[in-house]
Amino acid sequence: MTAADLSDERLRQATGLRGSASALVDRVRAGELGMVPVVAGLLVICVVLQILNPxxxxxxxxxxxxxxxxxxxxxxxxxxxxxxxxxxxxxxxxxxxxxxxxxxxxxxxxxxxxxxxxxxxxxxxxxxxxxxxxxxxxxxxxxxxxxxxxxxxxxxxxxxxxxxxxxxxxxxxxxxxxxxxxKFVPPWLSYVLVLLAAAWLFVVGFLHAAKRRTADLSARSTRFLLIRSGVLAVGLGLAAWYLNRTRGIGWMFVLFVALALILHYALTSxxxxxxxxxxxxxxxxxxxxxxxxxxxxxxxxxxxxxxxxxxxxxxxxxxxxxxxxxxxxxxxxxxxxxxxxxxxxxxxxxxxxxxxxxxxxxxxxxxxxxxxxxxxxxxxxxxxxxxxxxxxxxxxxxxxxxxxxxxx
Amino acid sequence: MATLQLSGISKSFGAVAALTEVDLSVDAGQVVAIVGDNGAGKSTLVKVLSGVYAPDAGTIGFEGREVTIPGPAAAHRLGIATVFQDLALCENLNVIENLFLGQELGPFRLDDVAMEVRSWELLRQLSAKLPTVRLPVAALSGGQRQTVAIARSLLGDPKIIILDEPTAALGVAQTAEVLNLIDRLRENGHGVIMISHNMADVRAVADQVVVLRLGRNNGVFDARSTSSEQIVAAITGLEDNVVSQRAARVEGADQ
The missing domain is CATH 1.10.3470 (ABC transporter involved in vitamin B12 uptake, BtuC)
Structure with a gap:
């Protein structure tokens, strides 16, 4: 049985991980680029500058x-x-x-x-x-x-x-x-914050998906949510580890990210x-x-x-x-x-x-x-x-x- | 007792009498078409009903009580919803966001699941065919946008729905879709007022045709038993009008 919001026969069925991936490719092809160009641009700039000066x-x-x-x-x-x-x-x-x-x-x-x-x-x-x-x-x-x-x-x-x-x-x-x-975040606290962020992302996503399933709507699979949180934890964890090799993450930057998250919540929810x-x-x-x-x-x-x-x-x-x-x-x-x-x-x-x-x-x-x-x-x-x-x-x-x- | 009963409505702009003692009544489950030439007062009448203009004289009865409609919000509270010709949708927002614009559930923590469920309910009430409600409205066809606009008007569970030229900008198939929606509204027990220029659409969907001419009532016709010629005659005010002359000429040329 398909969920109520995917029951139209014209809609291509995209479920599971592969579905999520192909949906992303579809969106990018259709010009719904979102964050893709700026992330790609940032990577290119970093690579070029790194080559020019290690x-x-x-x-x-x-x-x-x-x-x-x-x-x-x-x-x-x-x-x-x-x-x-x-x-x-x-x-x-x-x-x-x-x-x-x-x-x-x-x-x-x-x-x-x-x-x-x-x-x-x-x-x-x-x-x-x-x-x-x-x-x-x-x-x-x-x-x-x-x-x-x-x-x-x-x-x-x-x-x-x-x-x-x-x-x-x-x-x-x-x-x-x-x-x-x-003022820098102590290393142990930075890893705790990373884990908290990943756990929070998972819990919010899981509760939302459960609510959607109860309402008979399509929802993200638990596997997808786990992998997403895992990727976030590993990515942020590596970044924190690398920064912690010297002074670490400034509290001021944490404040900036917190402000961005608050604004994001206010704008979307x-x-x-x-x-x-x-x-x-x-x-x-x-x-x-x-x-x-x-x-x-x-x-x-x-x-x-x-x-x-x-x-x-x-x-x-x-x-x-x-x-x-x-x-x-x-x-x-x-x-x-x-x-x-x-x-x-x-x-x-x-x-x-x-x-x-x-x-x-x-x-x-x-x-x-x-x-x-x-x-x-x-x-x-x-x-x-x-x-x-x-x-x-x-x-x-x-x-x-x-x-x-x-x-x- | 009709759901909506207008009697003796008059409205002037300076020296120009836009409406003079117009009567109109709409029942639950009835589709009333208002037709008339340009400047006949159709739009003014709609604006009186939707609370944009206050009438100079006359009374508005709603479900047996006499009411005044001081503003658009008041019309909405009474249970009169208007779908304007330009639809007033935000192209950058998706279907759910447009349906609930200004009436979102959970102001500080939007309940998107409840809103999506309700959106599908509304669209299903109209037997509307939208593949997904998560697309921005910019991606929808004209008929689908009209569907969204009509579905939005249903949100407050109105008694009377006013549609201003719902088929004006649509192709053949999309027009048929919108006419189906109007049938659905009638079946669900809503009273529908439809403004239209298109005789074929009017006769296809309306129960009753109210003709306005120069701001006055010029006849109320039963849509099933009246011919287009009779309605056109009432709109133009002449048996021998430019439309019938043209029809006769074309017929003569055919023979």
Whole structure:
């Protein structure tokens, strides 16, 4: 007997492990590439850079690379949200710089406790997002323009706040700087976390499959779930072992992954997440379905700017300073590029939280590899630009394939 | 007592009277087609029923009570569901997500199993043929999209379903599919109001044909016993109209 959702005779029956594999191949052929291109791209970049400089894949360098990608990665998580509703935030760099300045001044100059200084910086970031959304909802100025204005204004505010000296150093013995530079997961705990992740993935999958079977729907086989969790445990375990050969996994990177997982859950498994995708796909349809579209915009912009502020705080902690260059330079563009390289559509409605994680890994790998080759930032900008173009090119070609396979 | 009873509905936009004292009644298990030329007031009438416009005069009776419909949400609460011509589906979401858009089960932890089960129930009620509900709507044909839109309107278990030009953009086979859906709605005891330009579709599926002309009632016909010519005459307001002239001319040329 076949499950209720597979009973149509036109549907090719794909069961068991081979079925899952062939379904994946089918999806990729039809242009539903998902994470495949960015993972493949990341592998190619790693191989090339490793050939050019054998230090690249060394444990020391990878430990650094993972720590280094967190500030921009956190900002990119917010960018993914904004892109999903079909809008853009160009000002995340300035907001991260401003929040770094606010935090550093309150913490160092005014002697506030660190947590309060961070909280105020985050609240300021959140308020900026609510302001953007209010302007967008009430006046209807395109977010491109609103956030471009924000980029300039908040950069000005950051420079004004930092004053003539233009730099505030954070004490090296403060908890913030220690967290961003020196706090690593003990090896035994990292393996426990890996096993917990694999077990959790299995339990959630197993319960879900059981529930589907009770409801007479098709479900993943227990064997598939076991193998999936096994692969995850082995993969993460090996990665953890390799990183643990030197300093290990930074708590800051764990925080980044946790944020990505929370965002992933919110986007895929809550009513709010469906509303975000619906607004990005068809605003009018979302409105008629009774979704409060304005509230969706407000929540998305608030999340984006809060994460941008948080990224700024983490960046300042990592650098042990907030200065006039904080959040400047390539932070803005790297965050947006990371989201897009990871597979988030600029036209809304397509993308996942993991896009930010993978995208920022690609960008940071390029940056780290070229620095190891003693090439200056001119090459880094150039190569990042080419990779961005390639990533969007692959996405556009995939969209054409989707259209011709009826999956657009 | 009819499920839905409109009497003396009038609506003006400035100096233009879009509807003048229009009457309409729909029973459970009855398909009423509203036909009329462009500008006859069909869309305005639908918008009054779905709560987009408030009527200037007249009363709306629903299951024996007199009601007002101040907004789309109110229409939905009463049990009047409208499927607009553009369907309002999100192409990037799959069938389940579209069916439950804005009414998801379990706001903080979506119950996707329950939603999938209910989706199959709704589609089976309509004897709809969708191979899978996990495809994005972008991958569906026009008829299948209409199916999804109609299935979505059934979610709140409405008494009256209004279909605005359900077959306008469809091919022959897909039109037949949608007409089958309408038959199914009637069998399940829903009252159906269908707006259409297509005489063949109207006569194929409707029980009663209400003709609007220049915002007024211009006759109510029994769909089975009335010829297309009579309905066309009522739509245009003339026995000798451009449609019949053309028919006569073509017939004359044939002989």
């Amino acid at each position: 230090i690249f894949l060394s444990s020391t360098n990878l430990v650094n690379l993972l720590m280094e990608c967190v500030p921009v990665g956190v900002i990119a998580l917010g960018i993914v949200c904004v892109l999903l509703v079909g809008q853009i935030d160009l000002s995340v760099g300035s907001i991260s710089g401003l929040s770094a300045a606010i935090m550093a001044i309150l913490f160092v100059k005014d002697g506030w406790p660190a947590w309060l200084a961070v909280l105020v910086a985050l609240v300021a970031g959140c308020a900026i997002g609510v302001l953007y959304a209010e302007i967008f909802n009430r006046v209807g100025i395109p977010t491109f323009v609103i956030t471009l204005a924000g980029l300039l204004s908040f950069l000005g505010l950051q420079l004004k706040a930092l004053g003539a000296i233009g730099s505030v150093n954070l004490p090296f013995d403060s908890g913030l700087v220690e967290f961003a530079q020196l 809550t009513k709010w997440g469906k509303a975000v995708y619906a607004v990005g796909g068809n605003v009018e349809a979302a409105r008629r379905a009774g979704i409060n579209v304005r509230l969706v915009y407000t929540s998305v912009f608030a999340i984006c700017t809060t994460l941008a502020a948080f990224g700024g705080v983490l960046g300042a902690a990592r650098l042990a300073a907030a200065n006039q260059a904080s959040g400047g330079g390539d932070v803005n563009l790297n965050a947006i590029a990371a989201a897009v390289i990871g597979g988030t559509s600029l036209f809304g409605g397509r993308g996942t939280a993991f896009a930010a994680v993978l995208g920022v890994l690609v960008i940071q790998a390029i940056s780290s590899g070229l620095t190891l080759l003693s090439l200056d930032s001119s090459y880094r900008f150039f190569v990042t630009g080419v990779v961005l173009l390639l990533a969007v090119g692959v996405d556009s070609l995939a969209r054409r394939t989707r259209t011709s396979h009826g999956r657009a």
